[in-house]
Amino acid sequence: MQVTYGRYPELPRFLKTFVEFTATSLATRSFILFGDVVLDDFSKRYSLIKVIIVLEKGLWEKDFNELDSIIDKLSTMNKDFSQILRAYFVPYIMLENPRINHQDLEGMVVANLQQEIINQYPLSPADDFMIMKQGEVLYGVDLRKHFPIPPIECFWHQFLAEVPNIEEVAKSYPFQHTDSPNYDHATNWILYLSRVLFSIKNNDIIGKMKGAYWFSNEYLSKLGDFVVEVAMCRQRNISLSSVMGVVEHSRELLLFCLEKAFTIKGIFVPDLKSLYKEDQGHANFSRIFMEIRNIIENL
Numbered sequence: 001m002q003v004t005y006g007r008y009p010e011l012p013r014f015l016k017t018f019v020e021f022t023a024t025s026l027a028t029r030s031f032i033l034f035g036d037v038v039l040d041d042f043s044k045r046y047s048l049i050k051v052i053i054v055l056e057k058g059l060w061e062k063d064f065n066e067l068d069s070i071i072d073k074l075s076t077m078n079k080d081f082s083q084i085l086r087a088y089f090v091p092y093i094m095l096e097n098p099r100i101n102h103q104d105l106e107g108m109v110v111a112n113l114q115q116e117i118i119n120q121y122p123l124s125p126a127d128d129f130m131i132m133k134q135g136e137v138l139y140g141v142d143l144r145k146h147f148p149i150p151p152i153e154c155f156w157h158q159f160l161a162e163v164p165n166i167e168e169v170a171k172s173y174p175f176q177h178t179d180s181p182n183y184d185h186a187t188n189w190i191l192y193l194s195r196v197l198f199s200i201k202n203n204d205i206i207g208k209m210k211g212a213y214w215f216s217n218e219y220l221s222k223l224g225d226f227v228v229e230v231a232m233c234r235q236r237n238i239s240l241s242s243v244m245g246v247v248e249h250s251r252e253l254l255l256f257c258l259e260k261a262f263t264i265k266g267i268f269v270p271d272l273k274s275l276y277k278e279d280q281g282h283a284n285f286s287r288i289f290m291e292i293r294n295i296i297e298n299l
Contacts, residue, residue: 001136004042011037011049014081018051018074019139025066027056029092031139034131041207045237046188049081052088052123052131054143058105059089064115071110086111094121098148125150126158130205155199159261160296166258167289174240174250177281181246183239187230190250193257194227201264209235219260223253251276251283258292267295 005012019031035050036042042049059067067089075082089108098121107118123131129150137144151157172178174186188208195211197218198204206214212231216224226249233240240246255272262269275291277284 001037001040003040004037014078021070022053023139028053028140029056030054030141030143033136033138038134038136039207041209043234043237046234048084048086050086055089055091058091059108088122095146125154129154159196170285174246175283177247187234187240190230193253197257197260200261
């Protein structure tokens with residue numbers, strides 16, 4: 001985290017203050033930092049600040065008032081960090097029984113300064129993997145080994161679950177031309193595609209920047225150069241507006257990564273490029289995802 005803290009010297013103070021507000025206001029058993037910050041891959045423009053606060057018990061009415069106060073104070077202290085904060089306030093019993101919907105027990109997720117009540121453990125197996133392996137305990141008891149044990153191939157299973165979302169994203173920039181591109185959204189999706197191959201192949205997780213360099217070395221091609229160029233934009237907190245051929249390269253990257261993800265697991269995939277259709281600049285991936293859904297259904 002030293003690189004991140006060097007680039008953003010105000011971040012440690014923000015986290016320290018958040019810990020102090022939480023520990024003095026709520027029955028906090030453990031406060032754990034995870035995500036891009038612990039991977040030393042944090043970008044103020046492209047990342048979230050992810051923390052999970054394990055509570056002794058469920059939240060009550062007075063606790064919601066305390067949470068309102070905490071978020072207001074953090075926003076006053078540093079609005080930029082507060083807007084990219086994703087904080088999970090989770091009663092300990094949810095860790096012990098992550099699949100149960102606890103109707104009489106409430107936790108909270110704070111994201112974009114908005115609060116959402118939860119009755120079930122909210123994190124994915126990949127999040128659990130990161131917390132257990134690389135989570136940073138900022139306060140309280142070290143409960144990392146108490147988190148749900150992720151499946152051996154949690155990144156592979158998460159990728160399969162993510163396929164419908166990838167199909168939906170493929171209908172927009174960076175895979176489709178537009179007059180108003182969302183560069184931030186595009187950057188993270190491009191780097192997700194390259195990094196997911198690392199996670200599937202190695203059953204591990206690394207930062208997006210390291211993932212880009214890994215992809216470039218693993219698959220020597222112009223695609224690797226493109227991914228590194230995108231990662232450099234993210235590192236510098238600038239948009240993709242200076243990168244040439246984003247849409248064309250992104251389409252090629254999507255096809256490559258979808259096919260490679262399955263072949264890494266020894267699963268035969270037909271030539272996806274032969275299923276790809278383009279009409280007046282619009283890319284049609286429907287036959288590709290139809291084929292992928294058929295493959296997944298037969299696994």
